[in-house]
Amino acid sequence: MTDRIDQPETETDILDRFVAFSRDLGHPDRAWALLAEGNTSLLLPEDGDPAMLVKASGASMAVATADDAVRLALGPVLDLVDSHAGGDAEVATLFDAAALAGNGRRPSVEAILHAVCLDLPGVVAVGHTHPVPVNALLCSPSADALTRGSLFPDQIVVLGTEPLLVPYVDPGLELARTVRRLLREQLATTGRVPKAVYLQNHGMFALGSSAAEVLRITEMAVKVAQVLLGALAAGGPVYLSDEAVARIDTRPDELLRRAALAAQESTTDRAGTAHGRTTT
Numbered sequence: 540m541t542d543r544i545d546q547p548e549t550e551t552d553i554l555d556r557f558v559a560f561s562r563d564l565g566h567p568d569r570a571w572a573l574l575a576e577g578n579t580s581l582l583l584p585e586d587g588d589p590a591m592l593v594k595a596s597g598a599s600m601a602v603a604t605a606d607d608a609v610r611l612a613l614g615p616v617l618d619l620v621d622s623h624a625g626g627d628a629e630v631a632t633l634f635d636a637a638a639l640a641g642n643g644r645r646p647s648v649e650a651i652l653h654a655v656c657l658d659l660p661g662v663v664a665v666g667h668t669h670p671v672p673v674n675a676l677l678c679s680p681s682a683d684a685l686t687r688g689s690l691f692p693d694q695i696v697v698l699g700t701e702p703l704l705v706p707y708v709d710p711g712l713e714l715a716r717t718v719r720r721l722l723r724e725q726l727a728t729t730g731r732v733p734k735a736v737y738l739q740n741h742g743m744f745a746l747g748s749s750a751a752e753v754l755r756i757t758e759m760a761v762k763v764a765q766v767l768l769g770a771l772a773a774g775g776p777v778y779l780s781d782e783a784v785a786r787i788d789t790r791p792d793e794l795l796r797r798a799a800l801a802a803q804e805s806t807t808d809r810a811g812t813a814h815g816r817t818t819t
Contacts, residue, residue, distance in 0.1 A: 548584065554605040557581050557592050560750035561607070564666045564757065565600025571668040571757060575599050577742070578646075580653035581750065582663040589613040593653050595644035609646045611637045616654040620715050630712055651715040652744065659722065659732045662746045666753040669742035672764035682739050684767050688778030691766070695787045697759040701725060702735040710741070735760050 548556075561579045565572045578594040590612045594600065598607035615633055619625055630648065638645045649667055656665045676682055686704040689695050703725055708714040718736065726732060734756050736744040745756035770776040779787070 553581070553583065553592065554608055556750065557608050558603050558605055560664065560666070560753070561594055561600040561603035563750070563754055564668060565603065567601050569670075571670045571761070572600050573669075577666070577668045578649055578653065579603075579667070579750075579753075580650070580657060580665045582657045583610070589657075591650075591653060591657055593646045593650045596647035598644075606642060607644065609637055609644050609650075610641050611646055611650055611654070613654050613658060616651055617658055620651060620655060620712065620719055623716065626712060648711045651712055652710075652718055655715050655719045655722070656736070656744060656746050659726070659746065661732060661748050664747045664750045664753045666745045666747075666750075666757055667742060668745070668757055670757070670761045670764065672761055672768060673737070673743050674741075676764050676767060677737060677739050677741065677743075681767070681771055682737070684771065684776060685737050685760075685764065687776075689784050689787075690763065690770070690776060690778060692787050694759060694763050695784060697734070697755055698763065699731065699734045700784055700788055701729050701731055701733050702737060703733045704737045705739060707738070707740045714738070 557579070560581065564579055565577060571577065575597050577600055579600060580591045580593040583590045583592060590610055592608045593611055594603065595607045595609050611633075619629055619633065630651065634645045634650075653665050653667070656662055673685070676685055683704055686702045689700060703718075703721060705714075705718055705721060708717050722733070722736075732746060734746055736746065738744070743757070743760055745753045745760065747753040747756055767776055
């Protein structure tokens, strides 16, 4: 089960879910997104043209409110990404229109990359953060250690086996175009959407079928980064063999664990909406 539930949600339900998602990901104790860093997005369950809710520019996820959610149609954003023409002026026009049609708030420039991620099969929630251990690797010569292989079984269960590392590109339209191309290439090669997209010298994007899955992906990516930092200090990481990774990735008990996690995540999402959950 994913965030695309059969029962229609009210506008208040969706905003509550967005606020809970943003506050969970931006909780100060986690230090994944300080001050106004990072952003979140949810695909809106609409029958018409696809759209998303995305965090407004300058808002802190730790204390997000419904006023920090901006509705943005995906179609015009993706058309601009795919056109390979236009630039900052065209982005500003789209964002100005979103502000005028909504509550006057503008999305950040990274909303373009959220649109690219939400256009992928099965992705309905995206979280962008800058966790310190992850960025310690992304800002080092060992950035590719995050995608070179798998270190332990839980990493495979939660993050999958095909995370994507993107060389540094200035955030905005060109970054979105670069990531869209790399995602399409990876999807064509592996048949899978990566759970984690690492941006060199920048941060990470977690792509999930629910807000709770995005939280779990980010948690595991932080753990992997911490383990890697320790392993690099102790002589270098020892990755599992390709055979071991393939076996863990397809073992019936590990598939059962994935299903159990998915069930827990969808329950968490429903409870957060039903009870108007916020994280303080």
